[in-house]
Amino acid sequence: MQGICLVCGMHVSENTRSCPKCDNALDLQHDGSTITVDIAHDGERVSEALRKMQSEIDSASKGVAMRIRLVVGSGLIRDEVLLALRDLKFRGDVRDFESEPTNAGAVLVRLK
Ligand SMILES: [Zn+2]
Numbered sequence: 001m002q003g004i005c006l007v008c009g010m011h012v013s014e015n016t017r018s019c020p021k022c023d024n025a026l027d028l029q030h031d032g033s034t035i036t037v038d039i040a041h042d043g044e045r046v047s048e049a050l051r052k053m054q055s056e057i058d059s060a061s062k063g064v065a066m067r068i069r070l071v072v073g074s075g076l077i078r079d080e081v082l083l084a085l086r087d088l089k090f091r092g093d094v095r096d097f098e099s100e101p102t103n104a105g106a107v108l109v110r111l112k
Contacts, residue, residue, distance in 0.1 A: 006031060006064065014062075030066035030112040039081070040073040049077045050084055057094065061111050069100070070107045081107060 003012050005019040006029040018025050039052045053070060060068045072078040085097045085107065100106040 028112055029064060031064045033065045034067040034069050035060050035065045036069040036071065038071040040071060040077045044077065046077055046080050050080060053081055053084065057109065066110065066112050068109045068111060070109060071105060072107055073105050078105070085109060
């Protein structure tokens with residue numbers, strides 16, 4: 001897989017952390033976009049929803065999106081997701097998260 005430096009347009013290989021041309025930190029680059037993923041409305045158990053969340057965050061972190069929006073519903077999954085995100089934030093895997101102001105059934109996670 002190949003990536004592209006969003007600052008200068010240089011093609012870079014997947015595991016390069018800073019752009020060889022302009023020296024920008026590639027891990028921190030994002031295009032301002034938000035990915036939405038529903039992890040709670042397909043009959044998932046809590047453990048399945050948490051696994052889904054983790055794999056979506058992992059793959060989104062490798063891309064250029066700034067945020068991932070997790071649709072979590074209003075039940076137990078939501079509570080567990082918020083706990084898990086607190087851990088991820090503590091470990092530095094995500095930068096921040098908050099319940100969506102206009103929709104308590106969704107959580108916005110700031111990846112970059
Ligand atoms: Zn560059």
